[in-house]
Amino acid sequence: DAKTTQPPSMDCAEGRAANLPCNHSTISGNEYVYWYRQIHSQGPQYIIHGLKNNETNEMASLIITEDRKSSTLILPHATLRDTAVYYCTTKAAGNKLTFGGGTRVLVKP
Amino acid sequence: DGGITQSPKYLFRKEGQNVTLSCEQNLNHDAMYWYRQDPGQGLRLIYYSQIVNDFQKGDIAEGYSVSREKKESFPLTVTSAQKNPTAFYLCATSPQRSTETQYFGPGTRLLVL
Numbered sequence: 001d002a003k004t005t006q007p008p009s010m011d012c013a014e015g016r017a018a019n020l021p022c023n024h025s026t027i028s029g030n031e032y033v034y035w036y037r038q039i040h041s042q043g044p045q046y047i048i049h050g051l052k053n054n055e056t057n058e059m060a061s062l063i064i065t066e067d068r069k070s071s072t073l074i075l076p077h078a079t080l081r082d083t084a085v086y087y088c089t090t091k092a093a094g095n096k097l098t099f100g101g102g103t104r105v106l107v108k109p
Numbered sequence: 110d111g112g113i114t115q116s117p118k119y120l121f122r123k124e125g126q127n128v129t130l131s132c133e134q135n136l137n138h139d140a141m142y143w144y145r146q147d148p149g150q151g152l153r154l155i156y157y158s159q160i161v162n163d164f165q166k167g168d169i170a171e172g173y174s175v176s177r178e179k180k181e182s183f184p185l186t187v188t189s190a191q192k193n194p195t196a197f198y199l200c201a202t203s204p205q206r207s208t209e210t211q212y213f214g215p216g217t218r219l220l221v222l
Contacts (some may be wrong), residue, residue, distance in 0.1 A: 034210070043113075043199050043213035044152070087151065096167065097142075097201075097211050099151035 004088045009104040010033055011032065018075040022088030025069040031092045033064060035073045036099070037084040044087065044099070078107045112136040113214035115200050120219045122194065130185045130217045132200030141183035142201040142211060145169060152199060173215055187219065194222045196217070 012018040020087040026031065030052050037042040048055055048062045050071075055062045061074040075082055087102040114133045122128045132141065140159045144152040153165030158177040172191025177183050187194045197218050203212040 041197075041216070041218070043201075043216045046210055046212055049210060055172075075130075096154050096157070098154070101149075101151055 004025075004089055004090060004098070004100055006086070006103045008101065009106070011106045011108055012075075012078050014075055014080060014107050014109050017095075018078040018082065018105060018107070020073040020086050020088075020105065021070065022068045022073070024088070024090050027068050027090050028092065031090040033062065033068075033071050034089050034091060034097070035060070035062065036087045036089070037082075038102070039081075039084045044082065047086075080107050080109065083107045113200060113212060115198075115214040115217050117217060120217055122221050123221060125189045125222060127186055127188050128194075129205075129220065130198055130200075130219070132183045132185065132214060133181055134183075134200075134202045134214075135181065136176065136202055136204070136212070137180070138202035138212075139205045140202075140203040140211075141177065141179070143173070143183070143185045144199040144201065146197040146199060146216075155185065155198075161199070173184055196218055210219065 032049050034049040035047040038044040047059050050062045050064055051098050064071045083103050083106055085102040087099045112135050116131045138145040141154040142157040146152050149205050153169050155173050156167050158164035161180050164175050174186045197216050199212040199216045203211045
């Protein structure tokens with residue numbers, strides 16, 4: 001599975017959109033992009049995943065570049081409860097899910 | 110979480126003792142996984158099971174053992190051979206191999222005294 005690179009931390013203002021970048025330049029054609037988040041001392045929570053089309057659900061939107069080498073997770077209206085570590089990972093069917101260090105997001109009032 | 114139960118939430122172990130962490134799910138998911146997380150780090154895969162009575166080693170299986178006698182249960186035993194067992198342990202499930210989205214339990218924090 002491709003290695004992913006995320007900024008270690010970022011702040012965003014409550015009520016504003018939070019845009020979380022992820023680089024996965026070595027992604028292969030059969031690998032999906034997955035996003036999870038982990039609130040302190042809890043299990044990771046699945047957010048969204050996609051292959052090449054942009055995806056949206058009730059939690060977030062996922063924008064994948066045309067060359068699939070990077071993606072952006074968008075939290076449309078960040079709340080204080082969105083403060084967490086956000087993990088971007090790639091995975092092909094049948095392969096293991098791996099998590100790197102993630103991005104520590106702090107939503108400020 | 111929500112259908113994946115891990116117990117206990119906190120567990121204390123004396124050095125040299127084996128300890129078993131419980132993971133139960135009522136989601137009817139075929140696959141189950143155990144991960145270890147150290148402070149400030151990502152997750153590392155210990156063991157996984159795609160089907161009852163079958164399981165495979167992950168990246169850091171040494172010092173751990175598992176069983177999968179029932180679809181709903183995937184207990185993890187941390188043996189005395191695990192030299193640095195203090196960590197946050199997470200169980201996850203996925204519906205079936207082809208779907209692969211994993212859902213996580215609330216975790217068990219193991220502390221060695």
